[in-house]
Amino acid sequence: GAVVSQHPSRVICKSGTSVKIECRSLDFQATTMFWYRQFPKQSLMLMATSNEGSKATYEQGVEKDKFLINHASLTLSTLTVTSAHPEDSSFYICSARVNTDTQYFGPGTRLTVL
Amino acid sequence: GESVGLHLPTLSVQEGDNSIINCAYSNSASDYFIWYKQESGKGPQFIIDIRSNMDKRQGQRVTVLLNKTVKHLSLQIAATQPGDSAVYFCAEIFTGGGNKLTFGTGTQLKVEL
Numbered sequence: 090g091a092v093v094s095q096h097p098s099r100v101i102c103k104s105g106t107s108v109k110i111e112c113r114s115l116d117f118q119a120t121t122m123f124w125y126r127q128f129p130k131q132s133l134m135l136m137a138t139s140n141e142g143s144k145a146t147y148e149q150g151v152e153k154d155k156f157l158i159n160h161a162s163l164t165l166s167t168l169t170v171t172s173a174h175p176e177d178s179s180f181y182i183c184s185a186r187v188n189t190d191t192q193y194f195g196p197g198t199r200l201t202v203l
Numbered sequence: 204g205e206s207v208g209l210h211l212p213t214l215s216v217q218e219g220d221n222s223i224i225n226c227a228y229s230n231s232a233s234d235y236f237i238w239y240k241q242e243s244g245k246g247p248q249f250i251i252d253i254r255s256n257m258d259k260r261q262g263q264r265v266t267v268l269l270n271k272t273v274k275h276l277s278l279q280i281a282a283t284q285p286g287d288s289a290v291y292f293c294a295e296i297f298t299g300g301g302n303k304l305t306f307g308t309g310t311q312l313k314v315e316l
Contacts, residue, residue, distance in 0.1 A: 093246075095246075123303070123304070130211050131308075131309075132292060132306045132307065132308050132309050133247065133292070133304075133306045134306075135303055135304065135305075138301070138303065180244075182246050182247070184246075184304075186302070189298065189302055190235055190252075190296065190298070190302065192304060193249075194239075194246035194247045194248070195246050196245055196246045197244070197245060197246045199244070
């Protein structure tokens with residue numbers, strides 16, 4: 090099956106710093122990738138849709154200047170959390186769309202902001 | 204039973220019993236539904252899907268039932284095993300609305316030996 094990787098799997102950073110998370114489709118190309126955030130004991134919430142070669146589409150309430158998304162190639166999307174604060178601590182999960190209906194999920198990145 | 208606040212609803216079953224996990228979806232226009240399994244610290248894993256023109260679909264040890272009248276999905280797991288312990292999410296897609304997944308709240312399944 091299709092494999093999606095994320096790097097890093099865990100990151101701890103100081104408040105005010107920026108953190109970049111990578112999402113890669115390893116054995117297929119994905120024009121569309123999605124970024125989700127998941128707080129403990131809660132569901133996945135879609136943050137944004139990342140489209141290769143164009144600007145990301147953000148969900149209502151998600152600050153585009155805080156969560157920078159770049160989809161520079163058909164196998165890589167990055168999410169940069171800028172000026173991170175403790176409330177940004179969460180589990181960030183990406184997915185890559187294979188066809189109209191099918192998304193494969195990455196293993197997630199645990200971000201802890203001190 | 205169910206809990207409130209930041210706790211997921213929990214279903215506890217004995218190993219070997221059948222499990223039924225329920226989900227209420229929100230959009231009557233959704234036409235594609237998926238069940239995912241999420242183990243602690245990992246991303247969601249596809250289990251089974253169903254389209255809105257069906258009311259039942261079976262996989263290996265799993266069955267999904269769809270009741271569009273009341274916007275209800277269920278996931279049945281036969282002969283539940285310890286490895287089935289995880290959080291289960293239903294997700295809905297409205298293919299005419301950008302094909303974005305909307306996840307339900309999730310249910311924690313605990314399999315007791």
